Amino acid sequence: xxxxxxxxxxxxxxxxxxxAVPPAQATSxxxxxxPGRGHRTHRTWSPRxxxxxLVAAVILVAAVAALVxxxxxxxxxxxxxxxxxxxxxxxxxxxxxxxxxxGAAVAAAVGVWLIVLALTPGRRxxxxxRSPAGCPRLRxxxxxxxxxxLLRDAALRVPGVGAAxxxxxxxxxxxxxxxxxxxxxxxKDDLTAVLGEECDQLALARPPRIVVRVRQRTD
Amino acid sequence: xxxxxxxxxxxxxxxxxxxxxxxxLIFFAGLDVYRWHGLVPPAGWPxxxxxxxxxxxxxxxxxxxxxxxxxxxxxxxxxxxxxLALWWLLAxxxxxxxxxxxxGGTPPPDGVELRDRALSDAIAAEAGALPxxxxxxxxxxGRPAQHxxxxxxxxxxxxxPGTTLTALCAGPLSTARRxxxxxxxxxxxxxxxxxxxAHRVK
Numbered sequence: 001x002x003x004x005x006x007x008x009x010x011x012x013x014x015x016x017x018x019x020a021v022p023p024a025q026a027t028s029x030x031x032x033x034x035p036g037r038g039h040r041t042h043r044t045w046s047p048r049x050x051x052x053x054l055v056a057a058v059i060l061v062a063a064v065a066a067l068v069x070x071x072x073x074x075x076x077x078x079x080x081x082x083x084x085x086x087x088x089x090x091x092x093x094x095x096x097x098x099x100x101x102x103g104a105a106v107a108a109a110v111g112v113w114l115i116v117l118a119l120t121p122g123r124r125x126x127x128x129x130r131s132p133a134g135c136p137r138l139r140x141x142x143x144x145x146x147x148x149x150l151l152r153d154a155a156l157r158v159p160g161v162g163a164a165x166x167x168x169x170x171x172x173x174x175x176x177x178x179x180x181x182x183x184x185x186x187x188k189d190d191l192t193a194v195l196g197e198e199c200d201q202l203a204l205a206r207p208p209r210i211v212v213r214v215r216q217r218t219d
Numbered sequence: 220x221x222x223x224x225x226x227x228x229x230x231x232x233x234x235x236x237x238x239x240x241x242x243x244l245i246f247f248a249g250l251d252v253y254r255w256h257g258l259v260p261p262a263g264w265p266x267x268x269x270x271x272x273x274x275x276x277x278x279x280x281x282x283x284x285x286x287x288x289x290x291x292x293x294x295x296x297x298x299x300x301x302x303l304a305l306w307w308l309l310a311x312x313x314x315x316x317x318x319x320x321x322x323g324g325t326p327p328p329d330g331v332e333l334r335d336r337a338l339s340d341a342i343a344a345e346a347g348a349l350p351x352x353x354x355x356x357x358x359x360x361g362r363p364a365q366h367x368x369x370x371x372x373x374x375x376x377x378x379x380p381g382t383t384l385t386a387l388c389a390g391p392l393s394t395a396r397r398x399x400x401x402x403x404x405x406x407x408x409x410x411x412x413x414x415x416x417a418h419r420v421k
Contacts, residue, residue: 044407047224048231053311055234060304067297074290087274095249096269104249108242114235118228126409129380135388138406142380146412153376156417163417203381 044139046122055114124170128205140203144168147202151175154198160187162217172209173199178217188214223310230307245273317363322399333399335359335366341398345391346370351378353413361404368392368406373413380410 069080093100126141148166155164155175160182167174175195179187191212199207220228247253248266260267282289319332339357346355354373361367374383387408396403 045220045224045228047221048227049223049311051231052227053308055231056304056308056311059234060301060308063297063301063304067294067301070290070294070297074294087279090274091272091276091279094270094272095245095266096251097249100245100273101249104242104245106242107238108246111235111237111239111242114231114238118232118235129384129410132385132388134385135392135403135406137403138384138388138392138408140380140384140408140410142410143412145414146374146410149376149412149414150374150379152417201379201381203384 044121044123048117048122051114051117127168127170130203130205142202142204144170147173147204150202151195151198154194155191158187158190158194161191169208171206172211175210175212177212177214179214180217184214184216188212226307226310315360315362317359317361317366320359320363320366320399320401322401338395338399339368342368342370342391342395345394346372346387349383349386349390351375351383353378366404368395368404370406370408372408372410374410375413376415378412383410384408 065082069083073079095101095104123141125143125145127144127147129140129142131138131140145168148168151168151173152164152166155161155166155177158177160179162178162180164175164177173195175191177187177191191214192210195210195212199210244266248271249269251269252258253260253267266273317335319334320338322331322333336359339359343355343357346352346357349355351374352372353375356371358369359366360369370387372383372387374380392403392406
């Protein structure tokens with residue numbers, strides 16, 4: 001993934017900063033790893049409200065429909081069309097019928113998806129941040145799109161960069177920049193330094209790896 | 220994990236297991252997995268061969284001849300299921316708000332209360348005026364005794380999350396703590412940045 005021309009040191013430990021960065025961390029109130037200077041926010045688990053509401057609504061609708069029809073039949077009315085149809089289909093189609101197999105596959109897939117949703121934390125859109133030292137009960141998150149916007153602005157501040165695209169993943173940040181003038185290698189070094197500094201400003205609890213690619217564009 | 224999250228996740232896992240189990244049961248019988256692999260399902264296993272149907276006539280006859288208690292029992296089970304599903308659905312839609320918070324020292328004097336909206340509006344006004352912040356929205360949730368603060372901040376292009384958080388902690392949040400005399404509530408801050416066109420900062 002990383003192009004071969006990446007300078008060594010950037011792909012190492014996530015907390016490693018390039019040597020070109022001036023030691024600005026000493027003035028930052030959110031310096032990473034400093035004792036007593038803030039703490040890391042752990043990822044919170046999503047309550048899965050929307051999925052739970054959907055599943056609850058489906059169960060509710062099915063139960064109420066069945067209830068209404070059972071009571072209607074007890075009261076002497078004929079069963080509803082959907083119930084007769086459903087009972088006929090279930091009574092006549094063998095389980096190797098293509099519709100039965102399709103239905104079974106869909107049910108199993110939805111089941112797997114629900115189990116995955118139940119067991120994973122979710123909130124993949126939000127990156128946990130370090131909390132400031134004065135507020136121990138504060139938990140902060142930055143959305144990935146917002147981080148991308150801030151990093152793109154920082155990248156455009158580097159002289160020679162004409163355009164930049166930033167993709168913020170949960171563990172890695174990919175930056176692609178078009179170089180309009182100056183030596184691409186020096187622009188790339190500057191970009192690496194500036195983005196490392198800006199990433200420190202983002203106060204991310206787990207600083208992601210930054211992968212920079214530059215492309216010469218002189219048109 | 221909050222109690223609601225634990226409940227939702229348990230029920231979702233249960234629903235997922237039921238769907239997965241039912242689907243696999245039909246699949247195994249439909250593709251005749253038992254015979255190919257020489258497996259003998261235990262006695263009473265619902266579906267064993269590809270020719271089986273889900274709703275056999277033997278089943279229907281057995282259910283219909285259960286006696287007077289069968290249909291009342293079915294109706295009771297359906298009512299119970301519907302009520303539990305309704306309760307689960309409403310639990311997702313409800314947001315607990317404290318209404319008002321007791322303030323004025325410990326123990327709080329009677330009748331001195333602060334509306335949650337007043338507190339959240341005050342925090343939002345001060346947070347929205349911080350440098351680098353475009354917009355702030357604050358909600359107070361939970362019970363009066365254990366309320367929580369949720370803050371959503373939209374950063375301007377000049378804003379930096381680290382310094383904004385420090386300023387938020389030193390400004391609006393410490394003001395709120397000083398003015399209400401309440402201990403620090405758990406606070407969740409969500410930061411976003413406004414999308415804007417790429418431009419060079421001169």
